Amino acid sequence: MTSTDTSTSSSSSPARRLLIVGPPGAGKGTQAVRIAEELAIPAISTGDIFRANVSGQTELGVLAKSYMDKGEYVPDSVTNDMVRSRLAEDDAQEGFLLDGYPRTLEQVEALDGMLAELGTDLDMVLLLVVETEAVIGRLVARGAEQGRSDDTEETIRHRLDVYAEQTAPLIDVYEKRGLVRRVDGMASIDEVTAALREALADR
Numbered sequence: 001m002t003s004t005d006t007s008t009s010s011s012s013s014p015a016r017r018l019l020i021v022g023p024p025g026a027g028k029g030t031q032a033v034r035i036a037e038e039l040a041i042p043a044i045s046t047g048d049i050f051r052a053n054v055s056g057q058t059e060l061g062v063l064a065k066s067y068m069d070k071g072e073y074v075p076d077s078v079t080n081d082m083v084r085s086r087l088a089e090d091d092a093q094e095g096f097l098l099d100g101y102p103r104t105l106e107q108v109e110a111l112d113g114m115l116a117e118l119g120t121d122l123d124m125v126l127l128l129v130v131e132t133e134a135v136i137g138r139l140v141a142r143g144a145e146q147g148r149s150d151d152t153e154e155t156i157r158h159r160l161d162v163y164a165e166q167t168a169p170l171i172d173v174y175e176k177r178g179l180v181r182r183v184d185g186m187a188s189i190d191e192v193t194a195a196l197r198e199a200l201a202d203r
């Protein structure tokens with residue numbers, strides 16, 4: 001190896017380009033905010049960006065809401081463009097924690113392309129492992145607390161089916177790349193954060 005080797009995937013550099021994956025209700029959002037703060041990187045939640053657009057009644061928000069309320073995914077082209085512009089912002093240049101993206105194989109390919117353009121790659125995929133029936137209870141409670149229109153039991157069950165069908169297969173893709181670290185998402189919030197921290201330290 002010569003001094004001209006500029007590999008960015010050296011195990012000595014901290015993991016900073018991250019995904020957090022798991023079914024709806026696994027606690028991704030809560031954990032993403034905590035972990036991102038510790039690593040001083042932005043937590044980028046596509047769901048939050050869509051919800052902000054829904055509240056702001058933007059064109060994107062009106063479109064997104066028609067899918068979100070049914071528990072369906074917003075079309076890939078729309079979602080990919082949104083993430084591409086978010087990743088181009090200054091605060092994401094030294095790292096990011098993507099929460100809720102990618103969710104389809106097409107989004108995986110799009111993200112690969114975006115990162116290749118930026119001359120970088122993913123460091124790790126954090127997977128929160130939870131029991132389906134338990135997360136339904138969590139989501140129903142969240143719906144009541146936060147008034148989320150996609151947190152009714154019927155929509156929740158549909159979102160879990162969509163996850164199993166369209167998003168769970170992504171885990172295999174990242175598994176083959178050796179990026180996946182599994183963490184028990186059924187533990188307490190603090191325990192899950194601690195386990196994620198441990199996973200991040202173990203590269």
Ligand code: AMP
Nearest residue numbers: 046047067068072073074079100101103
């Ligand atoms: P979340 O807050 O991550 O559970 O996302 C809420 C909703 O936003 C999802 O059920 C989808 O309708 C939409 N959404 C969020 N992220 C994506 C994505 N990567 N692709 C398509 N739709 C998404």
